Structures are given as C-alpha cells and as structure tokens.
Amino acid sequence: MHVLVLGAAGMVGRKLSERLLRDGHLGKRDITRLTLQDVVAPNKPEKAGFPVDVVAGDFAVAGFAQKLVAGRPDVIFHLAAIVSGEAEHDFDKGYRINLDGTRMLLDAIRLIGGGYKPRVVFTSSIAVFGAPFPEAIGDEFFNTPLMSYGTQKAIGELLLADYSRRGFMDGIGIRLPTICIRPGLPNKAASGFFSSILREPLAGKEAILPVSEDVRHWHASPRSAVGFLLHAATMDSAAVGARRNLTMPGLSATVGEEIAALKRVAGDRVAARIRRETDAFIVGVVDGWPRNFEAKRARQLGFTTAEKTFDDIIRIHIDDELGGKFVN
C-alpha cells in the first residue's frame, strides 16, 4: 500500500514516519511506498524496505495537493497545520493553511473520482472546545472554540465528515490531547509550557511556567499519539458511522500533578529548574481550554493510551528521547 504523510517534518509526523519505516506495514498490509510531505523537506530516511519520496512544498498553494494525491495513496495522514499560537497571531496564515489547505487536500481527493476512496486520518485538536465546560467533556458536547486554530480544526472536522458521508473518502478525525512531553525545541503552540516544564529540567535547563499550578489539562505521550494514528488508519470505519471525529483518550492532570510526577521520577533537584513567570497572554488562552474528557466512544472503538499515569508520561520521554538518562 502507498502511504502519504502531510506534515511529516513536524514532531508527530516524524514519529509516525519512523514507526511506519520500522514496521514496514500498516495493519495487515505491507507498505510498498511512502510519501513524506512538509513545507520544509522532511529528512529522507537512510534505509527503507520500500521507495520513500520526500516532497517539500506548501500544500495550500493551488495545484500542490493534486500532485500529492495523483499517485492515489491508500492512506493519507493529514498532520499539516499552523499551530495554535501562530494561528492566533497570524490570522491570514492560520486560515490559509488550516482551512484552505485542508479543503484543497480534500477537494484534490474528491476530484480524482473513479472510485478512489482513501482512508484519510486528520489530526484535529481539543482546541475545538471552549470554556465553560462540564468537569469532564462528553462525546456529544458542542464545539465552541475560543481560538482561530480550534475554529479551523472544527471546520476541518465538518468537511471530513461531509466528504466521507458523500463517499469521496473514508475519513477519521482524531482530536489529539496536548502531546506531552513534546521532544525537541519549543514551537509556537500556546500549550508548549506543559512539555517544556518537564523536558527542559530533564535536560539540565531552566524552564518557565507561565500559569499557576492548579491549571488542569489533558495530555497524551507522543507514543500514544502514534498509536492513535495507526489505529485510525487501520480500524473498521463502518463502526464509526457518520460521526467521524473522535476525542482521543488521555490523562487529565494539573500542572502541580505534573511537577509532583517529575519530582517522583527525576527528583527535587530537577523540578527546582522550573521558574514561575506569569504570562498574561498564555494565562488567558489556557483559561478557555478543556481540562478533562470522557472519551468513551474512542475507547469503545479501540483507541488506547500507552500510559496510565503522568509518571509514565515522563518515563516514556526518558526512554524514547533521552536514551534512559536525564540530567540530575
């Protein structure tokens, strides 16, 4: 089968690509070709058991999406997005990529026609929800995003469902929890601090906590995120029916609980590298974000997390990213 990954140079895209290259199959089918796209060229893997094409380009430029799907990939992972903070600061860019780009991709698939109906896995976000919420948000709670990013993701979900209902594709939208611990450099996501207050201290560096410790949020490890994507690509979509957008399972924890887990796993010295410095913009943004979810439907449909506790989330980072060691 031919697999296409849009946004393959991003953090989740890289982890997914590595996993596909390592496994050599997706579900029961062998991968025979892999296309990796991003606005900057994703790394070309050194050895792969099948042809890998690396494509650099902006998928929101007219004609580009057509080229991407011309080879009729069987599975398309659409992870390309302008992240929350950037989409809020740059209105035009956020709408151009997150809304227009997504629509161009879906239309390029639709216009191939002739029975072509790929599985499309779309990464949405819990930013489709906006406060006030119930303590744990149920699967039928409405989308009232409080950021342009969440608005654009909610629109992508609606398009995915309609295009799937019409038979143009077989889409599954997955609302990823905030990924924690995000490896690598900080990005422009307003949620970045949830990871950096763990990642930076584990690397011996200082990190800034811009909100209070009682801020509660919803998390999953990168390992869980890749698991969700693979399951979304291979599950029986008939079981999903018309409601194709699913809140993924995750862990609800406060910043204080995150820090307590860091102390348990890595010790007080590491946790002491967190410096408190309130950022009014981030406080305001995070105040409208969800804290906890039921995610019953996704669990019933076979989505599972790799972690049971926040300690696990930290250990997964130490194992997968730091070779089992951290700076004490």
Add this chain to the structure above:
Amino acid sequence: MHVLVLGAAGMVGRKLSERLLRDGHLGKRDITRLTLQDVVAPNKPEKAGFPVDVVAGDFAVAGFAQKLVAGRPDVIFHLAAIVSGEAEHDFDKGYRINLDGTRMLLDAIRLIGGGYKPRVVFTSSIAVFGAPFPEAIGDEFFNTPLMSYGTQKAIGELLLADYSRRGFMDGIGIRLPTICIRPGLPNKAASGFFSSILREPLAGKEAILPVSEDVRHWHASPRSAVGFLLHAATMDSAAVGARRNLTMPGLSATVGEEIAALKRVAGDRVAARIRRETDAFIVGVVDGWPRNFEAKRARQLGFTTAEKTFDDIIRIHIDDELGGKFVN
C-alpha cells in the same frame, strides 16, 4: 442607520424587508438607508421613508461582497443561501455560495477595519444537527450534520463566532426552525412538504405528503422568523458572550399533528387534499433531522415565537398570506 439584507428576494428576506420598510426603525434607531441584495433583483419598494438600493448579483463572486459592505452598513442580515435539497444535489454550488460566499462576506467586513464592527445576523439552520439525538436537543449538543447544507451552515457559525471573538464584527447566528407555513411556490428545500401539505390544500390544491404521519419536526411561522431576526439585530450581544449561535424557539409537531390542526382550523375537506406518495430520498433525508429542541438559551435571551400551537401557525398563514380566507 444603514441596513443591508443579503438574500432579500427569498421568502424570509422579503418578509424582513417589508417589516423594515413598514417600521422605519430597527430597535430604537431610525433606518436611514436600506440595501437589498439577492442573486435576482429584489423588488424595489414603491414608497419608502428612506433611500432603498436594490442590488442584483452573486455575493460569492470575488469583489462583490466588498462593494456591498463598502457603505459600512450598521446591521447586515445574511440570509443568502443555497437551500438543503439543492446543496445536496449540487455539491459545488452549495459550497461555493454557502461556504465561500459567507466567508467572502465576513472577510470583506474584516478588511474594512478602522473600528468598523457591524452587527451581522446570520441565519443558520437546525440542519447543523444530525441523528441520533436525544428526544429534545439541548443547547450544548454537538453539530454532526448529515447534509452538505448543514455542514456549510455549521462552518458559517464557526466563522461568525471566530470573527466576532476577534472583534471584526458583532455576529449573532440564529438557527431557524423549519419555516411553516412557507408562502409562495415550493422551493428545492427537502423540508418543503411540511408547508405544502398545509399551504396547497388551503389554496384549493392537492399536495403530496412524501413521508409518514409520525415524522416529527421543529417549526416556526414566518412571523416568528422575522421576530427572531429583529431581536438578533437589536439585542445586547454582550449577554451572548462567545457562544454566538443560538437555536431559536419553535414548535415540535408530527405531520399527523399538523394535519389534525389543519382539520380543526380549515375542516376535513381541506385536509382531504393531501395525497400520500412516499419519496424514498426525502424519507431518508428527513430521518436524520431533529425533532425537538430545548432552546432554553434563546428564550432566556429574549427570543419569542408568535405562535403557541400548530393551529396558530395555520391561522397566521391565513391572516398574513390569504387575507383571512381559504378555499373550503
């Protein structure tokens, strides 16, 4: 104040325009100018106490929306849409008008800038909901439309909320119940029969009922619809907050209850003009439609209906459209 009505030649648009012309004011402010737009030229009113401009043109053509809003209308009623049946049959047309056109309008408003922030009243639809539902749909129930029309309206709602949150406009989205009794000729809306089984017999004509009598649906009179629009244009939007899209109040009734009301108000002879002829397409479409709503929030915010019973809905039609008489 300057008022702009998009979709002014449609049924609700005509009734709204007539009311604005008759009242001469909107809330406490006098109307000093009225612009009526539709794809076909709306009727130019014969006498009006203020200048009335009639504009014919497609608001989804690039540049057209800019011209419409260049005069900085204080209130914009956006009623222009491809209706449900047509948007389902013609995919491109539905998306072009209902999604692209709406976005062009909102962007034209946004790009004026300089503190321009009109009240924008957007007519959405209960087609943003899709089965299965609870018996009465609450105000926080999610949008899972089962038609492209509902998808396009749900996207319009999201855009309206985001553009309002960003301060580009002061939007209120109102989800109209299915308007009953719709005067005039049948249109391409799949919901048309809810009206025609009453309207046609009252005019001495036969009407076709394409679904079973136990189909339950959610209705409001044209008089109520105009009342909702005027209230949405004049209410204090600060009370609405970030959740700017509201399910309007209405009446939940089965087709059988509609017919029973027709018999009570107009007699058995009139009701005998309804002929049963199942239409599988309409049965399928209507099966996914909502039946009843709580609409608590809209009621709290001051939206009220003109009718208490389905008998009232029929009487309003006889009074407002038939000069108090029907064909016995």
